[in-house]
Amino acid sequence: MASLTIRKLDEGIKTYLRLRSARNRRSVEEEVRVILGELIEGREEPLTPFAAPPAASSSTPMPQRSGALPEASVTLIIGGGIAAYKSLDLIRRLKERRIEVRCVLTKAAQQFVTPLAVSALSHERVYTDLFDPQSEFDAGHIRLARECDLIVVAPATADLMAKMANGHADDLASAILLATNRKVLLAPAMNPLMWNNAATRRNVAQLQRDGVMLIGPNSGEMAEAGEAGIGRMSEAIEIAAAAERLLRPPVPRPLAGKRVLITAGPTHEPIDPVRYIANRSSGKQGFAIAAAAQAAGAEVILVSGPVDLGDPHGVTVKHVESARQMLEQVQAVLPADIAIFAAAVADWRVANEGEQKLKKTSAGMPPLQLVENPDILATIAKLTDKRPPLVIGFAAETEHLIDNAKSKLARKGCDWIVANDVSPATGVMGGDRNTVHLISRKDGEIAVDSWPVMTKEQVAIELVAHIAKSVTDKSLEPAS
Numbered sequence: 001m002a003s004l005t006i007r008k009l010d011e012g013i014k015t016y017l018r019l020r021s022a023r024n025r026r027s028v029e030e031e032v033r034v035i036l037g038e039l040i041e042g043r044e045e046p047l048t049p050f051a052a053p054p055a056a057s058s059s060t061p062m063p064q065r066s067g068a069l070p071e072a073s074v075t076l077i078i079g080g081g082i083a084a085y086k087s088l089d090l091i092r093r094l095k096e097r098r099i100e101v102r103c104v105l106t107k108a109a110q111q112f113v114t115p116l117a118v119s120a121l122s123h124e125r126v127y128t129d130l131f132d133p134q135s136e137f138d139a140g141h142i143r144l145a146r147e148c149d150l151i152v153v154a155p156a157t158a159d160l161m162a163k164m165a166n167g168h169a170d171d172l173a174s175a176i177l178l179a180t181n182r183k184v185l186l187a188p189a190m191n192p193l194m195w196n197n198a199a200t201r202r203n204v205a206q207l208q209r210d211g212v213m214l215i216g217p218n219s220g221e222m223a224e225a226g227e228a229g230i231g232r233m234s235e236a237i238e239i240a241a242a243a244e245r246l247l248r249p250p251v252p253r254p255l256a257g258k259r260v261l262i263t264a265g266p267t268h269e270p271i272d273p274v275r276y277i278a279n280r281s282s283g284k285q286g287f288a289i290a291a292a293a294q295a296a297g298a299e300v301i302l303v304s305g306p307v308d309l310g311d312p313h314g315v316t317v318k319h320v321e322s323a324r325q326m327l328e329q330v331q332a333v334l335p336a337d338i339a340i341f342a343a344a345v346a347d348w349r350v351a352n353e354g355e356q357k358l359k360k361t362s363a364g365m366p367p368l369q370l371v372e373n374p375d376i377l378a379t380i381a382k383l384t385d386k387r388p389p390l391v392i393g394f395a396a397e398t399e400h401l402i403d404n405a406k407s408k409l410a411r412k413g414c415d416w417i418v419a420n421d422v423s424p425a426t427g428v429m430g431g432d433r434n435t436v437h438l439i440s441r442k443d444g445e446i447a448v449d450s451w452p453v454m455t456k457e458q459v460a461i462e463l464v465a466h467i468a469k470s471v472t473d474k475s476l477e478p479a480s
């Protein structure tokens with residue numbers, strides 16, 4: 001008979017089981033037994049852990065998550081102060097940013113705002129009591145502390161901050177703050193004299209040392225007639241924006257403002273209108289580099305030979321067939337800040353390309369005269385006027401990988417070479433993984449940095465990270 005480990009189930013199913021078992025006051029194991037029994041008897045409850053929640057009511061111990069999964073969730077602790085009225089607006093501001101909000105009200109907060117108003121705005125049950133038998137049956141304070149991406153305390157009163165700084169846990173709010181492993185953002189609000197009091201200063205300093213983040217307080221008029229100074233809670237919109245920055249930190253775009261030229265894929269060198277010479281390059285590595293550079297904020301122009309890949313999002317793609325067309329397009333794209341030559345350009349083309357399809361004749365096979373193609377990488381690396389400041393070539397080798405790559409670096413005049421072994425046994429040509437060595441110049445010496453085997457996407461991200469570092473460090477040594 002198979003056994004079932006609940007711990008190993010999907011998070012969504014575990015959440016559903018916890019909610020359902022808490023609601024029915026059974027252990028999770030008992031609940032699973034009941035569900036299985038109901039299934040067998042054909043009277044199962046639909047398994048919809050994220051179905052729309054029932055209307056908030058005190059008989060519902062914990063809410064079910066609503067609709068599509070939210071992008072982020074916040075536990076909002078509302079402390080007892082006149083600024084609590086602004087927290088009603090804060091709930092709205094968070095929700096309009098697709099942040100789900102579960103609210104906890106301290107006892108004092110309920111003197112300023114009602115659980116009903118908070119629940120109506122958050123569309124969730126409101127939590128007020130550490131000793132609520134319904135939610136604590138399922139360790140409610142632990143779940144409120146951990147089943148969120150961020151805890152916001154607004155208003156954070158002097159008392160709540162003192163409790164936090166000293167590790168108290170004698171009510172639901174302080175117990176959550178002590179039990180959490182999530183980031184905590186405080187929006188203090190208090191009278192200026194309380195804010196400047198030595199005890200509050202000590203507590204604030206301690207909280208900052210503990211990694212707690214603060215927004216505000218702002219300076220301005222107080223609710224107390226005739227008083228002004230630092231102590232006003234930040235506006236709801238400021239707190240919501242700060243929460244959003246913590247929940248969704250801006251993506252770094254180290255190549256913003258840089259123009260990156262990339263070649264990729266094979267080239268097709270025509271023999272006649274229907275035949276051509278080609279190679280096995282899939283273009284995957286060059287396309288992955290284009291996507292990674294675009295994600296890093298660069299303007300990317302990809303000059304690609306014939307491939308079976310869709311154009312990467314946000315990248316300008318120039319489709320070409322032959323090496324000569326590729327060179328033409330590359331020259332038209334310049335100037336660029338960075339040029340990466342990942343294409344497997346055919347070294348030779350047919351000199352006597354047939355205008356009509358070549359026919360079999362009794363004279364035997366027509367002779368194919370080959371002439372050398374222009375070396376696009378070397379041509380661009382040796383430009384004197386429009387040479388991109390960073391020129392990177394690839395060396396696909398089947399033997400003497402590092403030695404061949406080092407001599408290619410010198411011969412072609414580029415700054416870096418990405419060397420990879422393309423022996424058939426490696427599966428690199430057309431495959432999804434790559435093992436590369438980055439060959440560059442450092443302090444007049446040639447340095448070899450060998451990377452572990454990675455997917456082509458990972459190689460691309462790593463290469464873009466190196467490029468971004470060299471661009472920002474300005475440590476690039478020119479080829480000459």
Ligand code: C5P
Pocket residue numbers: 263323341342343344345346347373374375376377378392393394395396408
């Ligand atoms: O000489 P080899 O083909 O091994 O050099 C590889 C490097 O040179 C790659 O970066 C490739 O894109 C580039 N190359 C080129 N034009 C050619 C041949 C190679 O840009 N005709």
